[in-house]
Amino acid sequence: MPRDRLSPTRTLRRPQDLADHGLIAPDALPALEQVAAQFAVAVTPAMADRINPADVNDPVGRQFLPDARELDIQPAELADPIGDEPFTPVKGITHRYHDRVLLKPVHACPVYCRFCFRREMVGPGSEALDEAELEAALAYIAGNPQIWEVILTGGDPMILSPRRMGDLIARLNAIPHLGLVRIHTRVPVVDPDRIDAEMVAALKGARIPTWIMLHSNHWQELGPDQVAAIGRLVDAGLPMLAQTVLLRGLNDDVATLTRTFRALISARVKPHYLHHGDLAKGTAHFRTSIAEGRALMRELRGDVSGICQPTYVLDIPGGHGKVPLGQDYLTQDGDDAWIVEDPRGQRHPYKG
Numbered sequence: 001m002p003r004d005r006l007s008p009t010r011t012l013r014r015p016q017d018l019a020d021h022g023l024i025a026p027d028a029l030p031a032l033e034q035v036a037a038q039f040a041v042a043v044t045p046a047m048a049d050r051i052n053p054a055d056v057n058d059p060v061g062r063q064f065l066p067d068a069r070e071l072d073i074q075p076a077e078l079a080d081p082i083g084d085e086p087f088t089p090v091k092g093i094t095h096r097y098h099d100r101v102l103l104k105p106v107h108a109c110p111v112y113c114r115f116c117f118r119r120e121m122v123g124p125g126s127e128a129l130d131e132a133e134l135e136a137a138l139a140y141i142a143g144n145p146q147i148w149e150v151i152l153t154g155g156d157p158m159i160l161s162p163r164r165m166g167d168l169i170a171r172l173n174a175i176p177h178l179g180l181v182r183i184h185t186r187v188p189v190v191d192p193d194r195i196d197a198e199m200v201a202a203l204k205g206a207r208i209p210t211w212i213m214l215h216s217n218h219w220q221e222l223g224p225d226q227v228a229a230i231g232r233l234v235d236a237g238l239p240m241l242a243q244t245v246l247l248r249g250l251n252d253d254v255a256t257l258t259r260t261f262r263a264l265i266s267a268r269v270k271p272h273y274l275h276h277g278d279l280a281k282g283t284a285h286f287r288t289s290i291a292e293g294r295a296l297m298r299e300l301r302g303d304v305s306g307i308c309q310p311t312y313v314l315d316i317p318g319g320h321g322k323v324p325l326g327q328d329y330l331t332q333d334g335d336d337a338w339i340v341e342d343p344r345g346q347r348h349p350y351k352g
């Protein structure tokens with residue numbers, strides 16, 4: 001992306017750093033210092049390089065650069081919008097569903113997304129699990145044989161060193177009833193150089209597969225370095241899915257979603273979830289309505305290849321789980337009789 005400013009060589013963590021690198025206007029500093037006092041800021045060099053600061057609506061910039069609108073906290077917004085806390089039997093574990101748990105070894109991220117659903121929990125000062133806490137979390141998993149899948153999340157678990165990641169994957173592989181490790185991460189996009197040969201080797205379990213769930217929201221995040229990092233993972237046999245957050249003014253139009261999902265598929269990442277924006281504090285300016293999200297999904301269904309279509313989902317506040325929000329194409333019309341609506345809205349009888 002053409003720029004006439006200095007490319008950073010380290011992660012930018014203070015509004016002053018962002019102003020020094022031409023990413024925010026100096027006169028915005030007082031308000032953005034207030035935002036940064038409340039919600040952590042970090043922009044990696046890889047993401048700074050993909051921001052066009054001349055565009056106030058730059059889709060990469062809007063994801064990571066603090067915004068004074070974050071100070072506007074709505075009454076409906078929550079500190080724990082998807083309700084992790086009531087489902088935390090031991091530190092670092094969220095056990096909401098029968099056959100799977102979240103394991104959060106770290107609470108820091110390489111970037112801080114301005115719409116983060118765990119923004120009250122993550123940040124550079126947040127502690128990782130210490131060895132005794134990690135041992136207790138692994139003992140919980142080992143002691144609950146109905147758990148089939150462990151989802152490493154946080155924070156972003158891929159900030160672990162390859163040595164620590166490899167150790168954790170090996171310990172999970174040693175729990176006999178586990179069948180899958182899934183890793184939720186932004187690292188292949190926001191810090192692609194971390195995906196080196198050592199990290200790729202660390203991720204491969206000896207017994208059970210490791211799947212990578214990439215968080216990616218806009219095709220402009222996906223430059224050659226990002227596609228190459230994804231390629232290193234997929235070439236090593238690590239299947240990849242993507243989760244995308246529907247964000248107002250950033251990707252809430254059919255053309256952007258189509259291009260984003262096609263870019264992911266081209267990089268060999270299957271779009272899995274399109275998340276409706278969570279009720280995280282100070283994020284109202286990012287949220288669409290559910291009706292808008294459903295209308296977008298309906299348009300996509302008609303015109304875009306099925307392989308590019310994620311499931312549009314809502315995490316019900318309070319920890320009640322994730323449900324699809326998509327269009328219902330079926331109306332019952334008697335015993336075994338249905339009216340099916342096609343993607344263009346025409347209705348057809350179906351019996352059987």
Ligand code: SF4
Nearest residue numbers: 109112113116155186
């Ligand atoms: S990477 Fe995930 S956990 Fe970290 S700030 Fe972004 S949304 Fe939140």
